[in-house]
Amino acid sequence: MDKLLxxxxxxxxxxxxxxxxxxxxxxxxxxxxxxxxxxxxIGAPLFERSSRGxxxxxxxETLYENARLMNRLYDNTLSAIADQQRGTERGLTVGSxxxxxxMFLKDLVIxxxxxxxxxxxxxxxxxxxxxxxxxxxxxxxxxxxxxxxGLNPSIGTDFIPLSRVYNAHFVHQGHxxxxxxxxxxxxxxxxxxxxxxxxxxxxxxxxxxxxxxRVETVFDRTHYAFRSNSLxxxxxxALATEAVLTHTHVMRDAFTKSGLFEVEQSEPPRINVAGIYxxxxxxxxxRVEDLIARISAAxxxxxxxx
Amino acid sequence: MDKLLxxxxxxxxxxxxxxxxxxxxxxxxxxxxxxxxxxxxIGAPLFERSSRGxxxxxxxETLYENARLMNRLYDNTLSAIADQQRGTERGLTVGSxxxxxxMFLKDLVIxxxxxxxxxxxxxxxxxxxxxxxxxxxxxxxxxxxxxxxGLNPSIGTDFIPLSRVYNAHFVHQGHxxxxxxxxxxxxxxxxxxxxxxxxxxxxxxxxxxxxxxRVETVFDRTHYAFRSNSLxxxxxxALATEAVLTHTHVMRDAFTKSGLFEVEQSEPPRINVAGIYxxxxxxxxxRVEDLIARISAAxxxxxxxx
DNA sequence: TGCTGCTATAGATTTGCTCTATAATATGCC
DNA sequence: GGCATATTATAGAGCAAATCTATAGCAGCA
Numbered sequence: 001m002d003k004l005l006x007x008x009x010x011x012x013x014x015x016x017x018x019x020x021x022x023x024x025x026x027x028x029x030x031x032x033x034x035x036x037x038x039x040x041x042i043g044a045p046l047f048e049r050s051s052r053g054x055x056x057x058x059x060x061e062t063l064y065e066n067a068r069l070m071n072r073l074y075d076n077t078l079s080a081i082a083d084q085q086r087g088t089e090r091g092l093t094v095g096s097x098x099x100x101x102x103m104f105l106k107d108l109v110i111x112x113x114x115x116x117x118x119x120x121x122x123x124x125x126x127x128x129x130x131x132x133x134x135x136x137x138x139x140x141x142x143x144x145x146x147x148x149x150g151l152n153p154s155i156g157t158d159f160i161p162l163s164r165v166y167n168a169h170f171v172h173q174g175h176x177x178x179x180x181x182x183x184x185x186x187x188x189x190x191x192x193x194x195x196x197x198x199x200x201x202x203x204x205x206x207x208x209x210x211x212x213x214r215v216e217t218v219f220d221r222t223h224y225a226f227r228s229n230s231l232x233x234x235x236x237x238a239l240a241t242e243a244v245l246t247h248t249h250v251m252r253d254a255f256t257k258s259g260l261f262e263v264e265q266s267e268p269p270r271i272n273v274a275g276i277y278x279x280x281x282x283x284x285x286x287r288v289e290d291l292i293a294r295i296s297a298a299x300x301x302x303x304x305x306x
Numbered sequence: 307m308d309k310l311l312x313x314x315x316x317x318x319x320x321x322x323x324x325x326x327x328x329x330x331x332x333x334x335x336x337x338x339x340x341x342x343x344x345x346x347x348i349g350a351p352l353f354e355r356s357s358r359g360x361x362x363x364x365x366x367e368t369l370y371e372n373a374r375l376m377n378r379l380y381d382n383t384l385s386a387i388a389d390q391q392r393g394t395e396r397g398l399t400v401g402s403x404x405x406x407x408x409m410f411l412k413d414l415v416i417x418x419x420x421x422x423x424x425x426x427x428x429x430x431x432x433x434x435x436x437x438x439x440x441x442x443x444x445x446x447x448x449x450x451x452x453x454x455x456g457l458n459p460s461i462g463t464d465f466i467p468l469s470r471v472y473n474a475h476f477v478h479q480g481h482x483x484x485x486x487x488x489x490x491x492x493x494x495x496x497x498x499x500x501x502x503x504x505x506x507x508x509x510x511x512x513x514x515x516x517x518x519x520r521v522e523t524v525f526d527r528t529h530y531a532f533r534s535n536s537l538x539x540x541x542x543x544a545l546a547t548e549a550v551l552t553h554t555h556v557m558r559d560a561f562t563k564s565g566l567f568e569v570e571q572s573e574p575p576r577i578n579v580a581g582i583y584x585x586x587x588x589x590x591x592x593r594v595e596d597l598i599a600r601i602s603a604a605x606x607x608x609x610x611x612x
Numbered sequence: 613t614g615c616t617g618c619t620a621t622a623g624a625t626t627t628g629c630t631c632t633a634t635a636a637t638a639t640g641c642c
Numbered sequence: 643g644g645c646a647t648a649t650t651a652t653a654g655a656g657c658a659a660a661t662c663t664a665t666a667g668c669a670g671c672a
Contacts, residue, residue: 002308017650030630032651044387051638051649059387066383070376077372081350081365136379138372154385156378281371309660324618336661338620357618357669613672620667627660636651642644 001074004038005067007031008046012064016053069137076138092287093122094295095131095143098231099251100274104302105144108294121291132157135279141288142278144295146248158283160276162296163303166269168249170260172239181266191243193234235260248274250303274303307380310344311373313337314352318370322359400597401437401449404537405557406580410608411450414600438463441585447594448584450601452554464589466582468602469609472575474555476566478545487572497549499540541566554580556609580609 011020011031021028039046046060056064096105101123112121124131124140131143136155147159169187171177177187231247235258238245245260249269252262276295282288317326317337327334345352352366362370402411437449441463453465475493477483483493537553541564544551551566555575558568582601588594 016648018648027631028650029632029652033629036651042384042387044391049650051636053649059390062387062390063383066379066386070379073372073376073379077369078348080372081348081368084365084368085350136375138375152382154378154382156375279375281375322618333662334619335621335663339660342620355619357667359618615670615672617670618668621665623663625660625662627658629656629658629660631656632654634652637649639646639648641646 001071004034004041005063005070007034008038008063009067009071011035011047011054012056012060015055017049019053069133072137072139080138091119091122092291093124093140094291095124095126095134095140095145097127097131097145098125099248099254100144101125102254103250104298105295108298112291112294119287132277135277141282142276142292144276145274147273147275148277156280158278158280160278160292160296161273161306162275162299163273164271164306165248165250165274165304166271167246168252168269169263169265170238170245170247170252170255171242171263173259173261175242175261175263177244177263178261181264183266187244187263187265191241193237193243193245248272273306307377310340310347311376313340314344314369315373315377317341317353317360318362318366321361323355325359399446400601401441401446401451403434403437403451405554406450408560409556410604411601414604418597418600438583441583447588448582448598450582451580453579453581454583464584464586466584466598466602467579467612468581468605469556469579470612471554471556471578471580471610473552473578474558474575475569475571476544476551476553476558476561477548477569479565479567481548481567481569483550483569484567487570489572493550493569493571497547499543499549499551554578579612 007020007024010024011017014020014023017031017035018028021031024031035047042059042063044059045057046063047054048057094105094109105123109121109123124134124143126134128143128145128148131140131145132148132155134140135143135157144162146165147161151157169177169182171190177190234245234247235255237243238260239258244263245255247255249262255262276292278288278292313326313330316330317323320326320329323337323341324334327337330337341353348365348369350365351363352369353360354363400411400415434449434451434454437446437451438454441447441449450468452471453467475483475488477496483496540551540553541561543549544566545564550569551561553561555568561568582598584594584598
């Protein structure tokens with residue numbers, strides 16, 4: 001891994017050049033010199049220096065996130081090669097949101113495990129952007145998610161569509177919205193819950209000019225009464241309040257068991273595409289393609305068609 | 307990006323050390339030396355060398371894929387930082403209160419986005435002092451607000467007046483204040499609502515000796531029955547109680563639609579000036595001045611004249 | 613056998629990294 | 643106010659390492 005970036009990470013973690021120097025077992029002037037050089041090559045100030053240490057600038061923050069990612073990718077590469085040398089197949093790890101996992105990925109993974117007990121598939125659950133992160137750093141080989149709107153194409157992912165899904169709205173039993181079909185405005189009168197937590201550090205994945213959604217919604221942090229990356233927490237919140245949980249309709253049956261019911265929609269809902277995200281680089285690898293085929297087949301029997 | 311990995315990619319692409327040397331503008335022995343070193347640090351042979359060139363081993367293949375990814379990640383990072391620079395140093399984030407946003411800034415920003423999709427204007431909504439904070443820390447380039455009374459001149463802001471506005475008082479239908487003109491004392495007998503949330507950490511912006519009104523009122527927590535940074539919340543409160551919402555008169559039409567009506571004032575209302583705050587040091591920057599011109603033009607057609 | 617690609621090796625050169633020593637500056641404490 | 647103690651910045655010396663030049667070795671091919 002690049003020396004300057006490694007040093008940059010150490011400095012950022014330590015919060016000071018001298019602290020970083022201590023952990024790196026080099027001297028502080030060296031770091032002063034090298035970080036200045038890094039700033040020159042990047043073309044932006046990375047630190048605000050003061051007599052109390054250094055603080056990352058916004059550019060430094062961006063670099064930090066990405067350098068961390070590169071660092072992880074590098075480590076993963078080394079251990080992948082080491083695995084190859086030992087002859088142990090590297091396990092495939094699949095990322096997924098909880099919905100897909102519960103719906104059909106679970107069975108698929110269990111079958112796979114029975115078929116290839118020596119090289120099982122592992123699963124990492126999380127939200128889309130987190131999974132994207134993990135895929136880029138080599139932690140997972142592919143993941144299932146909604147098509148991500150406005151994703152920067154230069155990060156080099158393939159998207160394989162599997163199914164059309166729409167967002168449904170779920171509320172607790174006896175909620176005023178239930179009983180008759182409702183339009184969007186009626187639904188919006190209630191507080192909203194969404195089960196994803198956009199983190200600003202993921203903004204780098206997006207290409208603002210490509211977003212279909214209108215500008216306002218991007219800035220609207222107040223539109224949702226409750227946001228969480230935990231679906232269970234969202235369900236709890238929906239059960240306890242009048243708020244409306246918006247989520248893929250494919251979870252309807254599971255939600256019904258928890259006590260949440262779908263609000264009938266009087267307007268045609270907005271359709272999303274769900275599918276598999278995979279790195280362009282990994283297309284063509286035998287096991288990856290095999291897994292994609294299996295997932296596609298399972299999706300074809302379980303999910304609404306395209 | 308790491309030098310050895312870059313060279314590795316070039317060699318792999320060229321299919322030979324000497325070919326890679328040619329594209330990298332270095333000599334072949336250097337590459338021989340460096341690739342051997344890379345193999346040592348990785349701990350696996352990366353090439354099969356022959357007198358016809360080199361071929362990747364399976365370890366080399368693995369490294370190649372991941373190095374490509376790292377390469378892309380690095381390039382993406384650089385361009386993300388470059389975008390950030392455009393978006394902050396040269397390009398623009400505009401701050402605004404919700405009223406100005408809804409009234410004319412929204413359209414202006416959307417037009418701007420269409421005109422310059424690569425360097426759009428971003429918007430940060432919030433109250434005056436928060437915006438001031440953000441401008442001073444470089445997050446936004448300029449913002450729209452009322453002239454802030456008693457602002458400490460040493461913080462280095464320019465104020466460009468755009469419009470005269472006055473504070474009007476809004477109440478729900480059937481409110482006792484409606485029907486006849488009222489003076490300030492009569493209005494003050496009702497609880498007050500204000501749609502801004504002063505934070506005490508902003509006190510540093512003020513120069514007490516210059517204030518026309520007394521400092522206390524700004525940070526006075528008791529004077530208002532309800533304060534929120536959410537205008538929607540204030541409207542809800544005004545609709546549900548007898549309290550009086552004080553807000554710029556320019557929002558009158560919007561409020562009427564929500565069910566709030568203006569109280570006639572028997573005394574000449576206090577006139578405020580609304581305009582653009584911008585850092586002195588950013589005056590003269592082409593895009594900043596362009597944006598100021600656009601905002602001024604839009605304000606001239608939408609807002610009451612000075 | 614000699615020509616033409618290629619990689620490998622040895623040693624000279626020079627680049628540039630890292631170190632030591634010290635200055636400059638801010639912060640906190642007495 | 644002034645001293646102690648953090649921090650970063652700077653200058654110059656020394657040295658490690660990257661790169662180059664020159665040449666050897668090797669395989670394929672006519």
